[in-house]
Amino acid sequence: MRTAAITYHCNQRITAKDVLKRSWYVRVLGPSFMYLKFRCPQCRQEGEAFIEQGRWSEDLLREEALPLPRVG
Numbered sequence: 001m002r003t004a005a006i007t008y009h010c011n012q013r014i015t016a017k018d019v020l021k022r023s024w025y026v027r028v029l030g031p032s033f034m035y036l037k038f039r040c041p042q043c044r045q046e047g048e049a050f051i052e053q054g055r056w057s058e059d060l061l062r063e064e065a066l067p068l069p070r071v072g
Contacts, residue, residue, distance in 0.1 A: 006049055006060050012042040014049075016061040025050065 006014040014036075021037040033050040040047060051060070 004057070004060055006036070006038075006051075008038075008040040008043070008045070008047050010040060010043045010045075012040050014038050014040070014047075014061070015063055016058075019061065020046070024053075 008014060018038045018041055019036055020039060021035070023035050025033040025035045027033075032053045034053065034056040036049045036051070038047055038049070039045070
């Protein structure tokens with residue numbers, strides 16, 4: 001079963017306590033995005049992610065991953 005999570009290049013999971021900046025990137029045409037700037041808890045490198053509005057949920061930053069529903 002797959003889980004919803006944001007990970008960095010070193011495969012470390014990013015949680016709410018690792019987020020440095022969070023803001024909406026609103027576009028006139030097309031979908032809007034949630035912008036996250038974070039620091040990886042393992043390698044201490046800064047990273048960023050753009051997550052489409054339809055896929056964004058606060059659950060992505062939880063300590064434990066929630067199971068995604070199976071499709072198909």
